[in-house]
Amino acid sequence: MYIIIVNPEAGNGKALRLMQTIQKDPLFLEKNCRSFQTEYQGNAESLVQSIVTIHHDVVDAVIVIGGDGTLSEVFNGLHHFPTIPVGIIPAGSGNDFARGAGISSGGLEQFRKILNTPERFTFYPGVCYKYFGDQRSRRYFINSIGVGLDGKVAHFSNQQSFRKRLKKWHLHPFNYVIALLRVVYSFKPVSVDISIDGRKLKLKKASLFTIANHPYFGNGMKIAPKANLSKQTFSIISVKPLPKWKVIGLFVSVFFGKHTKLKGIHEFQGKSITLESSELLLMQADGQNLDCHKCTIEKSAKPRVILIG
Numbered sequence: 001m002y003i004i005i006v007n008p009e010a011g012n013g014k015a016l017r018l019m020q021t022i023q024k025d026p027l028f029l030e031k032n033c034r035s036f037q038t039e040y041q042g043n044a045e046s047l048v049q050s051i052v053t054i055h056h057d058v059v060d061a062v063i064v065i066g067g068d069g070t071l072s073e074v075f076n077g078l079h080h081f082p083t084i085p086v087g088i089i090p091a092g093s094g095n096d097f098a099r100g101a102g103i104s105s106g107g108l109e110q111f112r113k114i115l116n117t118p119e120r121f122t123f124y125p126g127v128c129y130k131y132f133g134d135q136r137s138r139r140y141f142i143n144s145i146g147v148g149l150d151g152k153v154a155h156f157s158n159q160q161s162f163r164k165r166l167k168k169w170h171l172h173p174f175n176y177v178i179a180l181l182r183v184v185y186s187f188k189p190v191s192v193d194i195s196i197d198g199r200k201l202k203l204k205k206a207s208l209f210t211i212a213n214h215p216y217f218g219n220g221m222k223i224a225p226k227a228n229l230s231k232q233t234f235s236i237i238s239v240k241p242l243p244k245w246k247v248i249g250l251f252v253s254v255f256f257g258k259h260t261k262l263k264g265i266h267e268f269q270g271k272s273i274t275l276e277s278s279e280l281l282l283m284q285a286d287g288q289n290l291d292c293h294k295c296t297i298e299k300s301a302k303p304r305v306i307l308i309g
Ligand SMILES: Nc1ncnc2c1ncn2[C@@H]1O[C@H](COP(=O)(O)OP(=O)(O)OP(=O)(O)O)[C@@H](O)[C@H]1O
Pocket: 007, 008, 009, 010, 011, 012, 038, 039, 040, 041, 042, 043, 044, 066, 067, 068, 069, 070, 071, 073, 091, 092, 093, 094, 095, 096, 287
């Protein structure tokens, strides 16, 4: 049985339209596909978790039609069943994970290939442990985690009113860039102690600190050029405090992949990163809001399998 999770809002309705096409395909019935639409933010995670808890013995794969947010929720929902493969049919507005995995959007054709002749690809997602006293919570991420300006941009761009306005003007693919221009002038670098694989970083304040599974974020910006999904390490980008105009220059240079040559910007490789701060760190994990005073970010010990059509 194939479980198909669709976010009807993804890509401004593109995912829903694709689902309707797929449901009419003979393979849908032949291969025993069941489709489910998400109803609210976070629903993909709970939906997948409850379906596979009951049906894991007969589930061949979970197929996601949507964007990075939905995909990230599905990987979190499969925490107890990491061996169930995930088929990806990108239909969001950004699709950075698909880009990082080398998946080009193919719609119905891709659905058919995922069912008939899929290519299997193994990767290790990131996992962020957030500490509260003696307790800790866990969140998997497939794209990146960002602190500093990246976190502030995400917290701004995730506001319902902002998202609605962009959708109305068909500007949602530029969500990240527009939010960046909106928040950059009021942004102040964050104070944070960072260690990578047990070694303390000299940097005490950062404009941006991003931990990436693959190169892309914000709809195709190549923030971490050396990141590679098949590696068991992250690429880590640190940006020291810079004047505002240089920060904007940095994002322009990201489009040309030249930013890591600029002064004050470094790219490291690492497996385990700890962030600690007396101030509440505003962060993003796969574009979703996160905040903490202390967290550890590691590569998951459990590999996940994706099916590429
Ligand atoms: N029915 C729904 N109504 C509103 N939001 C939803 C619904 N279902 C899911 N969501 C939320 O919509 C958000 C965006 O979804 P998703 O990432 O799939 O699409 P996207 O934003 O178009 O694509 P991308 O993230 O690749 O740019 C996610 O946080 C998800 O939880």
